[in-house]
Amino acid sequence: MFSRLGRFVVKQPWLVIGVWLIAIIAVVATAPKLTATTDQSDFLPSHYESIQAMELQQKAFPNSNTPAALIVFERTDGAPLTDSDVATVQAAAGKLDDLHLKDVLKVQAAPAADNRSIQIAAVAMTKVTSQGDTKQTDAVKALRTALKDQTNGTDLKAGVTGAAAQQLDQQESGNNALAIIGIATIALILILLLVIFRSPVIAFLPIIVIGVVSLGVNGLIAMVSKAFDLKVDSSVQSLLIVVLFGVGTDYILFLMFRYRERLRAGEDPKTAMVSAVTRVGEAISSAAAAVIIAFGALMLSTLGMFRSLGPALAIAVAVALLAGLTLVPAIVSLLGTKVFWPSKAWKQEPTGARFASVGAALGKRPGVFAVASGGVLLALGIVAFGFNPTFDLSSSSTSDTSESTVYSKELLKGEPAGTTQPSQVYLRTDGAELTAEQLTAYRQALTGVSGVGQVSEPKLSTDKSVAEYQVTLNDTPESDAALATIKGPLRDTAHSAAPPGSTAVVGGMTSVFVDFKAAMNRDYSVVFPVAAVLIMLVLGLLLRSLVAPWYLIASVFLGFAATLGAAVLVFQHIQGNSGLIFTLPLIMYLFVVALGTDYNILMVARLREEAREGHDPHKAAAEAVKHTGPTIAAAGLILAGTFASMMLAGNTALSQMGFAISVGIGIAAFVMAMFFTPSVTALIGRRAWWPGHGGDADPAISLEKQDWDDPRWSQPDSARR
Structure with missing residues (x-):
């Protein structure tokens, strides 16, 4: 399939480019505007108490004007x-x-x-x-x-x-972050590609291609969001930039490294491009499929923010893959070897032998490499048990110098910490009027709750069947103490102290955070296992093996734990923060699990290829590290660097995300895929490919000796054997 695709693209490059341009223009012209929300209550299902309170408030007090x-x-x-x-x-x-x-x-x-x-x-x-x-x-x-x-x-x-001021400062901080991340990402990609290939043409190729493609991606996401009424979180555009440029550049790198390898093997430029698409097509398609599945699994989340984020990022990866297999080969086939201009280094193998020596050492002592790399992952993974989620979105999403952050701290000098966002308790009957005695007794019960600073006089609905109490907590609305107050004593008292014939619900942003936490705990138990099973299926289909997927997925989740442990170590233990932003584990899952699988797939696909060429397991591991190591190192460095640019945004939330994801990508590329996966595969030997024949020599014709016009290119693999 991929050889046919490569032949078609190389034969019809202008047609491929024209179709892409027409499609992008059509999407941009017809797509609605992509808008995001910062209201966290938009993302919770209606059965949660905080949302029930919000709906009751809208019915009973439609003209209520809480400050x-x-x-x-x-x-x-x-x-x-x-x-x-x-x-x-x-x-x-x-x-x-x-x-x-x-x-x-x-x-x-x-x-x-x-x-x-x-x-x-x-x-x-x-x-x-x-x-x-x-x-x-x-x-x-x-x-x-x-x-x-x-x-x-x-x-x-x-x-x-207050809430409106914090939202404004978050938006302005987000816009600044978007600009910083975009500039830093593009600059990093340019610099690294210039260093790797010494060619401005290749350096600008992914910037131009992905920049144009991103216009269509945003349009597609807007269309899907509108069609399925998905709420898009305000962080999605920052993530889209790094996903598109990071993942897209990775796929282009995988292709260009193999293209250069085939040129060095003596193939002409067109044949080399067909060979490159043929050889890496299955690997990067499988890698992209794993990423798309991982992102798509988020649609099982109860939280709307992740149900919308998953499809958005899945669309981005799918388009990046399609561009990597069609648009980029079409452009490169027109340029030929001029794509490497002015460098001539593509003509000969590099003199450096770092990856060859590392591969040789790993092939000789795979057990040492497996224990050492696995030990690093396990040690950091243990630290992850100290993870504590924090819901301080107002300060973590803006800089410490923003006006809302500065004056929310000044407010604490004379008022209860919860003054900025008081909670609400709604007492309601089935239609009967609430009496003055009931209202007074209920207020006294709420006032006596530990952690409550003030309780306002009740405000009655028009028919006097619903009463609203403004409850100001002693702790900041997003703090662990405030969440504990809402989840425990306040909700318990609000429910139990309600007069006979009445019920009560607790609302407000702190109540929303309590329900968010419950929803995320549920999502962890559903999304992660489903994603793991589906990714294992992709690995099984790619490798035709029932053994390899088990240790590959185990290594990926071990890498996830190590990444979370590194973030806990830096931000909670070293910097002394009370916790990490509550969405971090799922955001890490998106990138560390999904993209970490990318590098594993690339390495294990090369391992299988080397085994099919007749090498024993140890030699196959050595050759795989030698040939694929530079690609994974370059791709990992670029992708980690693009996410690290988020640390320049100036707010805690993006800094934590940027650090965690960049470290996770580094672990996935330089520990997991480079050492752990090939060393474990070498130890398991040919049994890793059971019940398939991935470890057996492949008698298929050698691609190196085929002219791209040879009719056998258009035949399926079975016909070429």
């Missing part, structure tokens, strides 16, 4: 507020309210904190009604501008924090 933002005032010298300062704050809030800024419904100052360190003003805003709605974030921009005029010439300083 979307908070203005925090304090003295510039850090001293307690004076009576004059308090009067100035009251006047400033009144003037801001009188401005009637667009989508700002009310600005109202609260009394100064008991210790007079700060004073806040609550800001009610027009509700956000749809994904991508910018009413509140635009209002925050206008409010911040107007606020400067109110503090100029006074002894006060002020800033805007």
Whole structure:
């Protein structure tokens, strides 16, 4: 199949390029805009309590205006507020309210904190009604501008924090991160490809090809998201950049290394390209299939953010694969050996023997390499048991200097930590009116819960059958302590203290995080095993073996554990953070498990190829490392480097993702695929290919001796034997 594909592409390069351009233009012209949401509640199913509370609030209090933002005032010298300062704050809030800024419904100052360190003003805003709605974030921009005029010439300083302000700062930080990641990724790919191939043509080839292809990818994702009503998380565009450029460059590298190898073997450029597509086509298609399956398995997640992220990234990988097998060969077949210009190094084998010597050592002592590499993975994997998820999205998704982050910390000087995002408790009956005695007793019960700082007077619905209590926790809304308060004593008390004939639900962002945690624990037990089974099936079909898939998938998941352990070691133990961003294990799964399988497949496919050429298992391992080692090293270095660029984004969430994924790719390439897989395969010997005949010599005709016009190229493998 791949030999036929290679022949067609090489014979009809302009047709292939033309079809690609027409398809991309058509998709871009017809696709809707790809928009993302930062509202985590968009991703939870309706049976969770936090979502039930949100739905009840929308029905019972459709015009409820919980403060979307908070203005925090304090003295510039850090001293307690004076009576004059308090009067100035009251006047400033009144003037801001009188401005009637667009989508700002009310600005109202609260009394100064008991210790007079700060004073806040609550800001009610027009509700956000749809994904991508910018009413509140635009209002925050206008409010911040107007606020400067109110503090100029006074002894006060002020800033805007709260949910809407945090969302604005997250968006701005995300846009900056996107630009940084894009520039760093492209620069890294250019530099590394220039070093590897010493040719600006090859260096710019993946940048141009993937850059054009990405336009079509975004359009396809937007189409699929709209067709199936998928909620796209705000991080998807950052991930798309590194997936497209990282994975796409990997597939191009696999092809170009084999193309150069065939040229050095004496084949003419067209024959060499057909040979390259034929020889790496099955390997990279299987690798891409494993990645697509791993991403696709996320559709089994209960969380909408992962159900949409999986298909989005699967589409990106599928398009990158298709481009690597058709568009790139078409372009290179037109350029011929000019693709290596001005370097002449492609004409002869490199003099360096690093991978040859490593391969020879591994072939002689596979047991030593297996124990050493496996020991490294196991040691780091043990550290992973200390993983603690954190839900601090507001500060981890923005820089420490953003206004919302700075003033959310200043808020803690005088108010309970949960003031920025209070929780809500809704008490409801089947239609009967709630009495004053019931409301008072219920409020007292909530006030007595450990971890609760304040409970507001109840607000009643029009028919007095639903009461809303604003509950301010003593801890920041995303902290472990706040989650424990909601999950345990607050929900327990809210349910048990409800008067006869009534029920209660607890809502708010902390409640959403509690349900997120429960949903993710469920997803771990479903998505990971399903993905493992499906990837094993791909490996079994590729290798025609029932043995190899077991130790290959075991090595991949051992690499996953080692990666998580490395992240825990650096961020929790060395840097002293309370935990890692809660989505990190699933994000790591996306890339370390899926892409780690890529490198394993590339190495084991070469192992099988060397075995089929008549080499014994030890010699096959040595030859596989010698020939495939440089490809995996280059691809791993580029892919790890592209993800490492996320660490330049300036916020904790992307830094943790960038570190973990880049380390995971490094482990997958330089520990797992380079040493562990070939050494274990050498130890198992020909039994690794049972019940197939991957370890037996293949009498098929030698590709090196075939002219690309030989009619046997168009025949199936069975007909060429």
